[in-house]
Amino acid sequence: MLSKPNRILAVNTLSFATCFAVWMMGGVLVTFLAEQRILPLDREQMGWLIGVPVLTGSLLRLPVGVLTDRFGGRAMFIVVMLVAAGGALLASMASGFGSLLLASLVFGLAGTAFAVGVAYTSVWFPPERQGTALGIFGAGNAGAAATSFFAPRLLTRLTEGGANPEGWRNLPRIYAAALVVMALIFWLLSERRMAEQSGPPKRLGERLAPLRVARVWRFGFYYFVVFGGFVALSQWLIPYYLNLYAVPLVVAGSLAALFSLPPNLTRILGGWLSDRVGARRVLYFVLSGCVLGFALLSVPRMDVLVPGEAVFSDAAGVVEEVTPSRVVVSGKSYALAREPESPVQHVDVVVWPKKNHWQTPVVTLGDQVTKRQMIAKGVTHIFFQANMGIFTGIVVLVGALMGFGMAAVFRHIPQYFPKEVGIVGGIVGMIGGLGGFVGPVIFGYLLRGTGLWITCWVFLGLSSVAALGWMHSVVTKLSDPAPAPAGEPPEAT
Numbered sequence: 001m002l003s004k005p006n007r008i009l010a011v012n013t014l015s016f017a018t019c020f021a022v023w024m025m026g027g028v029l030v031t032f033l034a035e036q037r038i039l040p041l042d043r044e045q046m047g048w049l050i051g052v053p054v055l056t057g058s059l060l061r062l063p064v065g066v067l068t069d070r071f072g073g074r075a076m077f078i079v080v081m082l083v084a085a086g087g088a089l090l091a092s093m094a095s096g097f098g099s100l101l102l103a104s105l106v107f108g109l110a111g112t113a114f115a116v117g118v119a120y121t122s123v124w125f126p127p128e129r130q131g132t133a134l135g136i137f138g139a140g141n142a143g144a145a146a147t148s149f150f151a152p153r154l155l156t157r158l159t160e161g162g163a164n165p166e167g168w169r170n171l172p173r174i175y176a177a178a179l180v181v182m183a184l185i186f187w188l189l190s191e192r193r194m195a196e197q198s199g200p201p202k203r204l205g206e207r208l209a210p211l212r213v214a215r216v217w218r219f220g221f222y223y224f225v226v227f228g229g230f231v232a233l234s235q236w237l238i239p240y241y242l243n244l245y246a247v248p249l250v251v252a253g254s255l256a257a258l259f260s261l262p263p264n265l266t267r268i269l270g271g272w273l274s275d276r277v278g279a280r281r282v283l284y285f286v287l288s289g290c291v292l293g294f295a296l297l298s299v300p301r302m303d304v305l306v307p308g309e310a311v312f313s314d315a316a317g318v319v320e321e322v323t324p325s326r327v328v329v330s331g332k333s334y335a336l337a338r339e340p341e342s343p344v345q346h347v348d349v350v351v352w353p354k355k356n357h358w359q360t361p362v363v364t365l366g367d368q369v370t371k372r373q374m375i376a377k378g379v380t381h382i383f384f385q386a387n388m389g390i391f392t393g394i395v396v397l398v399g400a401l402m403g404f405g406m407a408a409v410f411r412h413i414p415q416y417f418p419k420e421v422g423i424v425g426g427i428v429g430m431i432g433g434l435g436g437f438v439g440p441v442i443f444g445y446l447l448r449g450t451g452l453w454i455t456c457w458v459f460l461g462l463s464s465v466a467a468l469g470w471m472h473s474v475v476t477k478l479s480d481p482a483p484a485p486a487g488e489p490p491e492a493t
Helices: 004-023 025-035 043-059 061-071 073-092 097-122 127-158 165-189 214-245 249-260 262-277 279-297 388-416 421-450 455-478
Strands: 302-312 317-322 326-329 332-335 354-361 374-384
Touching (some): 004 025, 004 043, 004 097, 004 165, 025 073, 025 097, 025 165, 043 061, 043 097, 043 421, 061 073, 061 097, 061 421, 073 097, 073 165, 097 127, 097 165, 097 388, 127 165, 127 214, 127 249, 127 262, 127 388, 214 388, 214 421, 214 455, 249 262, 262 279, 279 388, 279 455, 302 354, 326 374, 388 421
Antiparallel strands (some): 302 374
């Protein structure tokens, strides 16, 4: 028999997983509708429909966090699930871009469940157990992997492999029903916690006071890197694999899901570890690991021809023979490196860069050459395509690190803001969610501007360096004996 706090934690986590699955529904559904030409959607409209639920679910975390502090997590969780269910039901009735966009705005509210759940979970556990509890709750991110894996297969079944195109409308109906059922289960198994609403009601200005604290925005930036980067990569990895490794769509989707799964486990471990060694130490490890991982992933694929070692005549003379393997000038023979018959191909999968070198004659029979004149130019072919297995392994490790980081960031919040967990969690969650929205947009612009797919790793690596540098500068200042600013409790380890 579960204790009351553990029962609340279990139903919170399950509810969050359901909401997260709905939050990610748009990407799968819109892609399916466009690819099957069921609804007339161009690429720009697809971008909006995929991004709007993420955007609204991120921006609304702040006001939902305020309302959670005011009315309590139990009430707000039920409201969020029922409103999002209404949005999913609207999506099932959509006939074009406008109606589907409106539905996306509504069911995108499911993304705010994180701000509600963090506040509602934290009040049930003492400070020394909050990291573990929030880590377990955060594992509800698995809802995203569930949607990525099951929704495409379910759509294929519902549409009978294309024979019944209108069958797609049953997918959002299933999601709506799941939210309603989950809201009922939540209402039956949860209860109001008096600690949520202790003391006299606060004015709006008092509730928004944490917005003026730099520490809140610093935590938000950490979350932008670890959670925003996670959400962005969950969407970006599929086209990345398709374009760089030319794998089928099903394989690309499976590899992207492989990246999404480990953070759900490591988030639990990250919360447990933060309780024992301190959230700051965990973040040091996470951000340092991310810097290294993104640096390794930033090594570009290379397939280039560059000038190599050339051949020059030792003395003046007349060219008497020219073949691919040698040039003879006035009786003097110069050996040439021959071009390989089978150069490295794009389909080759290599661990280390490969290099071929050859020399090509630049003179013809009968030419008069002078001393130190080039008679054959050198060509070096460098080829490197990161081994897909090694690449995927590094990506999965980075994803696992992000899971540790997500838990560590939110371990800070009830510690420093015990009475404003909802609002602070809303702010931090909003910034992280915005990272998930703007990340693919930034990746797209970087790709368009440079032509290099690896620019996404460069951006994430630089962001990790900035987060690590900001944290270290704060820790360094805290070691100074000078008094801390008013209202800033000392940073815990």
